[in-house]
Amino acid sequence: MVKFSEPDLDRTFAALADPTRRALLARLVSQDGASVSELAEPFPVSLPAILKHLNVLSDAGLITRQKTGRTVTCRLNAAPMADAMAWLDHYQQFWSAQLDRLAHFVEDDDLS
């Protein structure tokens, strides 16, 4: 039987699987505390679509939102990414081995 219950990891990876959501997180790196309308500004999608993406990021714990008057500001919360990175780290030895084999193949090809 295998381990099945890591819903936090499911939510983190699912949240990161969309380019708009990754770009929203990237914008928060340079503009932490930006308002929703500031965040939405460069995206060629509707504000409701951005709000849905922000909900997904918030549900995954990757952003926090704060309402002050009529303005909602967002802050990056990178902590859930640590578990995703730790999961991927278990596989690093395998892709390193694959890249080594590829490098040897290219070297052998250069010599022939």
Place this chain on the structure above:
Amino acid sequence: MVKFSEPDLDRTFAALADPTRRALLARLVSQDGASVSELAEPFPVSLPAILKHLNVLSDAGLITRQKTGRTVTCRLNAAPMADAMAWLDHYQQFWSAQLDRLAHFVEDDDLS
């Protein structure tokens, strides 16, 4: 304008967002070259469901499949995970800073 086209990264993160798919990859670490029926054995889901998960992993380039007679064997291909790890690595400084602040908070709390 923001960068939108990283479909490989979308597929990698989406493939990793499911616990059965992560568990299938984990089984391939210890049983590389296992047949589909061997892989499916410990999972409490139907074989067609496992085949769908294997299709998602294959589309993301995370496994390769080979047919010999009536047997399909699977191999782990961790290489696409390297890009996912590189993406997450950009955020490491932010979660490290958050964990540091949390550690200070706990220390301060211990002293009070």
